[in-house]
Amino acid sequence: MxxxxxxxxxxxxxxxxxxxxxxxxxxxxxxxxxxxxxxxxxxxxxxxxxxxxxxxxxxxxxxxxxxxxxxxxxxxxxxxxxxxxxxxxxxxxxxxxxxxxxxxxxxxxxxxxxxxxxxxxxxxxxxxxRFVPAIRYARRLVEEGFLGDLRHVRATYLQDWLVDPEAPWSWRNDEEMAGSGALGDLGAHSLDLARFLLDDDVARLSGHLQTFVDERPVEGSGGDGDSDEYSDPETRPVTVDDAYTAQVEFESGATGLFEASRTALGRTNANEIELNGTGGSIRFDLERLNELAVCGADDRGFETILVTDEDDPYLDHWWPPGHVLGWEHTHVHENYEFLTAVAGDGSFAPDFRDGLEIQRLLDAIQRSDERGEWVSV
Structure with a gap:
């Protein structure tokens, strides 16, 4: 077929x-x-x-x-x-x-x-x-009880492509087209990773959104025109957030801190998540995609594990141990799972129900910012 x-x-x-x-x-x-x-x-x-x-x-x-x-x-x-x-x-x-x-x-x-x-x-x-081998390995550790009782979740996703106020306007800067800025573009990933790794729902949260640059030039506008004088470029308003923060309370009583920015100078694509429990801690950094940092209850600190062995998730399809994967491989794994579900009339996750749950969190963060108060989810 x-x-x-x-x-x-x-x-x-x-x-x-x-x-x-x-x-x-x-x-x-x-x-x-x-x-x-x-x-x-x-x-x-x-x-x-x-x-x-x-x-x-x-x-x-x-x-x-x-x-x-x-x-x-x-x-x-x-x-x-x-x-x-x-x-x-x-x-x-x-x-x-x-x-x-x-x-x-x-x-x-x-x-x-x-x-x-x-x-x-x-x-x-x-x-x-969700399809990074190290993230799959982390989920397995959580399911096996490595964390014990969850206490903290902290997740950040930081980029710097909008640091320059002269960076051109795009649809990602428009609320009618994007819905939100760093919140939906980057924060959605953090919230989904937390939901994927943990069997725990958000009970309530407090969110804050901030826009640092109110308008940006339209790419290709401006120039000399019909005279030797330079004309100012056309600008369009920025109607979404450049950065967001959220404080979260989970149903279990655990706390969470989430943050994303597209104006964090020096952070090109820093997607990080850390989980702390009574039995252990786990830390992942996308810029070190093949690694997972783990700390057990009796350890003095974090140990870095290279998740590239043949028995690690998806790695039997790729290279010998130690030969690392990249960002593009996450889409290969994702497409494999999705198309296999399509051809076999099976289920795929994340599905639209998962997407809706994340959208509810995004909406709650926006509502909290507008009201200046904690909101229930």
Whole structure:
């Protein structure tokens, strides 16, 4: 059986998932076969070039022409385009893998989750960090009781690509298209990792959002014009957060601290999470993706484990022990699990229910910031 696949979006995440599909038959021979059928976007000229580069048979400028013509739709567009194409695909019986966060608003995410419940198709959310071997290893330790009783969770996701106030405006700076800024872009990953690793729900939280740069230049605007004088570039307002923080209380009584920023100078892609319990602690840092730091109750400090052995999660498909993996491999693992579920009529996690739970947390953090008080989830 060969699955016809359509992508909505062809830039960053389109490249990541197309690369994953190309790698699957080489390293995961039991994965379902796929045919990259149609690439969807707005710019026909750019689409034609991208379709050739990413290995697609054809392209279309309207997602409505594609959602019922493929077996699987990858929704990799901006957040405000997650709901309608995904719902239409699910209504047509087409399987959907949607980038995170699930929607740009809680209402959109609820409609998407309802469509998934009503459809027999598989609906997954692309929280790719669940598929890091070290994270899978950490989850196994937690399930085996290594932490004991959970006391603390602290998670940060820091980037610096918006430090410069002259960095150009993009859809990620617009509330109507993105929903939120660092909160949904980065914080969603942290919240999902905590939820994936722990059998514990958030009871209440207190959140704060901050925007440091109120407007940004539009790329390509400004210049000499008709005279020798320089004209100021066009600017657009920034209507989302540059950074967020949240203090969380879990149902178990454990506490959590979450933080994300896109203006943390010197932090290129620092996604970190640490769990502390009565029996042990675990710490993960994406910038050291192949490692996991662990500390047992009787240890004097953390020990760093290299998670690259053949019996570690997914590693039997790759290289000899000690030959490390990279960020792109997380998408290979994610696509393997998702497509295997699609072909076998099985379940995939994270699904749209998981995506909705994270969206509820994002919404609660925004509500808390607006009210200036703790809110229940």
């Amino acid at each position: 060969t699955l016809d696949v359509g992508f909505l979006g062809y830039r960053f995440m389109g490249q990541a998932h197309a690369n994953a599909l190309a790698r699957l038959p080489m390293f995961f021979p039991d994965a379902p076969a796929t045919n990259r059928d149609v690439l969807v976007g707005r710019d026909a000229e750019a689409l034609a070039s991208a379709a050739d580069r990413l290995g697609f048979d054809r392209y279309a400028t309207d997602w409505r022409e594609a959602v019922d013509e493929v077996d699987v739709l990858y929704n990799l567009g901006p957040n405000h385009l997650h709901a309608e194409p995904s719902i239409a695909a699910l209504d047509a019986g087409t399987h959907v893998l949607c980038e995170k966060p699930l929607g740009h608003t809680l209402d959109a995410a609820e409609r998407m989750a309802a469509a998934a419940r009503s459809s027999e198709a598989t609906a997954g959310v692309a929280f790719n960090y």
